[in-house]
Amino acid sequence: FKTYRHTTPEQRAVFLENIADELDALGTDFLEIVSQETALPLARLQGERARTSGQMRLFAKVLRRGDFLGARIDTALPERQPLPRPDLRQIKIGVGPVAVFGASNFPLAFSTAGGDTASALAAGCSVVVKAHSGHMATADFVAQAIERAVEKSNMPKGVFNMIYGNGVGEPLVKHPLIQAVGFTGSLRGGRALCDMAAARPQPIPVFAEMSSINPMLMLPEALKNRGDKIAQDLADSVVLGCGQFCTNPGLILGIKSAEFSQLISNLTEIMGAKPAQTMLNAGTLKSYTAGLEHLTQHQGIKHLA
The missing domain is CATH 3.40.309.10 (Aldehyde Dehydrogenase; Chain A, domain 2)
Structure with a gap:
């Protein structure tokens, strides 16, 4: 994370575009595996893959625009009374490693390379994804695509990570190096993660979509x-x-x-x-x-x- 945070917006934009290219390059064999794991039709998955790579390219555009940094400079006022004001500068930086929990119903667009992962990488945060148990082969294929983009973009190793298995969510959220959580899923699961994050010695934010009644x-x-x-x-x-x-x-x-x-x-x-x-x-x-x-x-x- 410490190395990745200091990459330039342009470097990260190229990285996200390389991820998008790798996702688009995944062939019909990949989509058939996703369909086998989720019972979703191929036409739906083709559209979702395009949405997933499109998210990466969208964040690349945001990075190049630069306004996301919220850069601000208040110049010094040495003559101000009763006390002078020093030069004040503000800019947004990545908070730290982010844990991502993907959704079951969107195995591509809201999962391994979904919006949470895209936004975290764009912000300069490394990512640890907990592979969804409902589509672990899909998650593995996408993770390999991201790893190829990491190497192609000369990003630091470990900027993207994936863990598998049951019972790994709690230690992930409680790990002192994790600084934020992205979650899409059930109310019960999201509520549990929110409670864990709030109970840490250093509480961290959880960005969660936790079902709905509509x-x-x-x-x-x-x-x-x-x-x-x-x-x-x-x-x-x-x-x-x-x-x-x-x-x-x-x-x-x-x-x-x-x-x-x-x-x-x-x-x-x-x-x-x-x-x-x-x-x-x-x-x-x-x-x-x-x-x-x-x-x-x-x-x-x-x-x-």
Whole structure:
């Protein structure tokens, strides 16, 4: 980190662009492995790879623009009363090594070489990625691509690191050299990391996206005017990506009325006709099943056919 922090913005921009080139060079064999690990279709993965390399190139542009440094110079005022003011200078620098925990539902764009990794490297921070257990082969391929870019860019060895296995997250976050955490995942997992980071002798920030409920309000006039379309659009959004996007609707609120009853009826019919989909991994399916079992234990909940 100490060596990497002192590289110039241009050097880091070239590094990020080399990473992007290496990611784009990963062939169809790579995408097929990702698909095998995550059940995501090849077309989706091709788009996500482009997004991942695009993130790297975007941060390269930010680096060359330079305004991210927040550079400021307040010149000295030796004649100021009652006391003179010295020359004051400010600039943003990398905080230190960053731990990154990637998402399961975006094995490329929010994982090993995702936005957290891209932004940390752009800021001059070395990175330690915890490989996601749901796509470890994918993570390894991407890590090798980054390592090739490290060598090609003459960056210091160790600027990018990856660790594997269960139970490694806690010691990673608690390690005294780690200075920040990037996390995308469940509320429970993110909350645990936040608590660990806050309990350190030297607390560190955690930048986390920890799931979402995405409530939606269904108002009578809207349902009256376009209720059928709302039902169709809602069903399509709920099952998008097998319901594994953070933007999927999770809670619908409506005023009891004939229109809302019709929405429920239409939604039930449309959802029932949707084909089955394969979830990302066994852990996701297990969490989904546990969630359904939790709901069935509550009194007063009506389950639609």
